[in-house]
Amino acid sequence: MTALPASTIAEPDGPARARWADSDEAKGLMLVSPTLLYALALLLLPILIVFAYSFWSQDYLTIDRTFTLANYRTALGEPIYQDLLWRSLTISLVVSVITVTVSYPIAWFISFHGGIHKNLWLFLITVPCWTSYLLRVMSWKVILGYQGVLNTGLMSTGLIDKPVTSLLYNSNAVVITLVHSWAAFAILPIFVSLEKIDRSLIEAAHDLGDNKFRSFLRVTLPLSLPGVISAFLIVIIPTVGDYVTPKLVGGKDGVMIATAIQAQFGKGANWPLGAALSVTTMVIVSAMAGAVVLALKFFVRRIR
Template sequence: MAVLSATEVEQRPTHPPKNRVCWTDSEEASGLALISPTLLYAVALLFLPILIVVAYSFWTQDYLTIDRTFTLHNYKTALGEPIYQDLLVRSLVISLVVSVVTVTVSYPIAWFISFHGGVHKNLWLFLITVPCWTSYLLRVMSWKVILGYGGVMNTGLLSIGIIDKPLTSLLYNSNAVVITLVHSWAAFAILPIFVSLEKVDRSLIEAAHDLGDNKLMSFLRVTLPLSLPGVISAFLIVMIPTVGDYVTPKLVGGKDGVMIATAIQAQFGKGANWPLGAALSVTTMVIVSAMAGLAVLALKLLVRMAK
């Protein structure tokens, strides 16, 4: 066995040991540790309840006894019974009408605040959110007072001579549901539209004016296309929750304003048929998700066309 001299040992190349970083010390692990509490919270409050509802939708119930045998009978009832079909279609139509009207009403307000609010933008936004300080139930009840047979609307129309007797068509129908929901969700539509309008580069509008566009054409060619993400966001924010609204149709809808949430509540309550109620819930959720996906695709198409 050869023995190395001291000089040969000093001249022998040495390789520093590689630093082995433990995965727990990496940036990925730190990021995962930061989001883990939020992720677990979301799973506990969102995913698990939905999973339970989906599981119930494939079971059957006889009085208080749950039969966990897999079946599609609940979905056949939810999609095949005319009464549930009518309620689902009515809910979707009312939700779409409310979303379109809300966005149409909210856009001019958001545009005014963004382009003409000046130093008072925060004050305007503050005033818009003031109605949300009160209970949602109280806001719905206020519209019941306004639209009622002896309410503010009928009293005002009688006093100026437009009608001879109070109108009964203002309350307890789908129109009352639409009006109430538009008022309740207007603030939630104004804010995302306002944020989108704030991101519009004003120099592009000035360039459009320099090229000969008037205010209307510059709005249609520049402002509106660039603010479409906010418009679609506001549309989805309003559409998704209004499909399953229960309080408003219950208080101001009457028999003509009943929506699918009322049927779902009846199955979980007096009907004592949780599997059917779960099937109605899942069906509504899937249809609304599909509509939201179509809205996102429409947004991408509109953005491409705008470019």
């Protein structure tokens, strides 16, 4: 049997590649690729730089690029960093759970009972976001202060004889401020998820004998779970690294890990340790967020 020439075997590949190059898929990929590479350069490159710094060491202003795990041993072994990291994770988790819990009924009401005024409700929800984040934090400092709005109101009603000092400069003040600051960002993805639910599915559940609460658990909540997960991630990821809120309303009992990271990159002049603290926090938060997401999915499957 005579073997075919190599040129004859390779011929089909050429036309195939030409057809693929002229396809909509190739044109779309070529259109997206520059933007994707640009986004990766802006998002991934800084993370890789911080990751590399975490394995180096620094003596004053001199960076020693010799590989070392000393920064991670310090970040995970020093009691002060363990305490700050644990407090940050706890506060962030509490803030996320409260924010999603508070935001869900609001989003549900707008979606199912907003009627023609849905856009108005959404507009009102986003109004606080028009102001500076710093201004919103400072407003809670005025509300919770020693002679603030809350203490003044309680004293005027006779519920307390003197101002309460435990309202401000603690972890509770940080939680309250962060919940208020991120509630709007949690409401919107939950609302979008609820809007996508086919209302005929809920009617079918009622026709099959489910009451309103059971149809909510078996239909509405599972179908809106993507929005709940998105809202949870939107809140937990930035709040664990929040620096402004603990600085202004947290006091010594509300200090979080971001303060220690900023100190190492600033006055401490130890960028590798600051990078190790950042990477450690990022990894732990990612693992905790993944665990919570899996727990939510398991919970929804159990109640259906």
